[in-house]
Amino acid sequence: MSGPAGAYLDGTPDGRLHLQHGPIDLVIGLAYDAAADRQSALRERAHRQAARRFSTILDELVRELPLLKAQAHPGCRQPSGTIARKMMAAVLPLSGAHFITPMAAVAGAVADTVLEAMLDGFDKEECPQRIYVNNGGDIALFLQGEADWRVGMARDDGTGLGAFTVRASDPVRGIATSGRRGRSLSMGLADSVTVLAETAAAADAAATIIANAVDLPGHPAVFRAPAHSVVDDSDLGARLVVTGCGDLDAGEIAEALDRGLTKAEQLRADGLIDRAALFLRGGVRIAARRDEIHPKDFEKFAKPEMHGHA
Template sequence: MNGPEISWLPDRRRLHFNHGPIDLIVEAWGDPKELQAAYRQAAARFETILPELVGELTELRRPASTTPRNFLGSTAQRMEAAVAPLSRTFITPMAAVAGSVADEMMAAMVAGRRLDRAYVNNGGDIALHISPGQEISAAIADTGHGLADRLTIRAEDPVRGIATSGWRGRSFSLGIADAVTVLAVSAAAADAAATLIANAVDLPGHRAIQRQPARDLAPDNDLGDRLVTTGVGPLDAEEIELALEAGLSIAETLRRQGSIQTAALYLGGRNRISGTHELAVAGNVTRGVPVHA
């Protein structure tokens, strides 16, 4: 595996961080000297984050329980903390890895710095920093059904993380959601919750749904012999509504217990919203890419 690579994107405003499976876009706003220092801090942390995760990978692939384990690395600790409250259903810390990496990089970037706002986008799982009086707009698109919209996160909102999960995404899903986007207090929390909600959007045993054991697709993944979705054929309106309602039930439970603020569930051109953020008004959500309005 090649070492960490860090470079400016052509716009010279955003930094691209890449190391193995980690691929980040980072941008911040503020005083130029503060920005330079923040980017240096992020670059220094990026040198070590993947080796730390690899060192504890075996245990990170094992199911979580309500009693958190004592991991050495701070990113692994974030992962475990995000999934432990959800572990009455099968989940491993890997369900929160992308969001936790985003949170860890953000924490390194803002430590001791004065930034107006910033984001770390890890393939659509996003950590946010928003100073008082500031806000960040996020462009949301790509359900495969032509949906596109924006949402705005303000400093006073209890949201610092956005994450999306679904069977069409880069990670395996046990469900059939085209996309589930979650807003939460951290990217790690949003990532873990989006995984569980997307898994719950399902029609078990339906003949239009293709599934394979996860181990057959990636022998070293954390799902083992569990069947993951590889294709979803035509579903009628009643079936789509049934699957969405199953996922919405989980989203509502997570929202009531304070694990998330908002969730948007998408399947077959239909959606369900749990929460009251303006996302619910916009009604068109999936892959998050923060932009400055």
């Protein structure tokens, strides 16, 4: 495997930074209000700090991989690495009621860690108004002042599904998406589930659990196989994952989504997530306060039957 690599996606250091090493693929962006000459120096420093921390990440994770792929549970052995500890902290609140391993939070924890490295050493006055570290769709955010972030969601063909807006005053600093059409295996049917939470690692873990809950247990149109038969080294082992799904009628789609919504609302009530959007074959469910859903962004979500709690 080749070592860490970096490049500027926009052809200039004033654009987005792309960092890649093995399966880890980051896109990093910053927004400053400072004068142009000052911006360049601050951006260069932030990029340098991101690249320095990024160069250590894969080796750090590999050292503790057996523990990170083992089931988390209250009282389990704690990892030693900084990122591994973030992963474990994200999944432990979910581990009492669900099967989950720290790997469910790996992408989010990596994004959180690189963001922290970028901010390290900056005075508040020097910090950008906005930073994002996007690790394959799992995003760690830094926002201050009047900065905000629009969380857009889309189908595989690019058709927009809607968006949430995160403001600097919100508690949200992490976004993650999970589901059957994502990069990882899923025990559920969801096309996608996008979660907003306090950190990217927390959002990553919760999105996994909610996506698993969008399901129709025992349905004859749902095809499943042991995870290790789909991916040799899957942390899910022999547990069944969804490999395909035939036709579902509107009532079945609604039932599966409602199962996921119940789980999302439970995690909201427990303070583990802020908002979530669940999608399956044209069906939508939202776990959020009504004042967090803007009709101009989510026309579908304006319908009462699409909402969770008000």
